[in-house]
Amino acid sequence: MLWKSIWILLLTSYFVIFTDTVQSIYVVTNTPNVVVNVGNNATLDCSYRTQVESAFSLEWCFTPGPKGDGNAQKILYYTDGKTYRLGPQANRIKLVDPNPTNGIASIRIENTRPSDTGTYSCDINNPPDFTGTSEAFVNLIVQVAPSIPECKVIGKPYIGNNVTLLCRSSIGQPSPKYTWSDVNPGTEKSSSRVTLKDSNKGNLFLRNLTMEHSGTYKCVASNILGERSCQLVLTVTVSNEAGVIVGAVVATLVALILIAVVAYYLLHHKKKNPKIPVIGHELREDAVAPGKEATCNLMAPSVHSSGNNSNSMNSKYNIVV
16 A cells, blocks of 8 residues: 555656646737837737747847738847847837736837838747747738839820830738819710729729820829829820831822823813924925026146136246245
């Protein structure tokens, strides 16, 4: 009987020692989703249950982006009574309880910024306690009004073409909604031309452009914190290629008209002033001028005539030998 009591005492002592040495870690957050307006403080809740040992450590990590699909980075680390703050948020992060070994590992982010939006993880490490849930996650959304959107035209605003009016804010949480409108509602234009296909992306599609599509368009980006707007002027024109073709056609038509006018004038003038035929004498190689004989009597040279000619020449020129 005595041995039985001793055996039970030994087993009880063993289980007490074992359960005190090896325990399960249980980390939890009461607010897994936190929404705060930009500039306000945000508290990220994290609590745990375990028997803190000398190797206890606490680590907070941050994954930026509303979907938490970026690269995780360590922002706070606590061990051996010392706290280390890291990253661009270092000056704005504080432990809610300066001594997180009491079961509270929550942190507070002061003066929140849009870049603080993302997923935060609270990780407790307490060797030799390796079983249970050692990590909890908190999603933080920092709400901010939309920034002034950028308005621009995608495509060539030529008659007959399709273009897209793009409106986009670089900042805005929740994601802004976009609305396009005509700044000149008094003008008579097709009411079906302003059609917003996707209010989340801000794309306005204009198809088969005409001169009626020319005008000023306004886009408004809005969410629960406010709205911002931008405007653009759309000028629909004839394309350069079409202008060249039209110019060539017009020039050709003008040239044809001028040719037709000149031809008509020449034909009409010829009919009113017919050409009078001119009758002239037929010239022959052997023809003789009027008043001249048809033949020329050439006398044969003779001595007499030769002499006379010689005397006449001498008397005329008074040649002295």
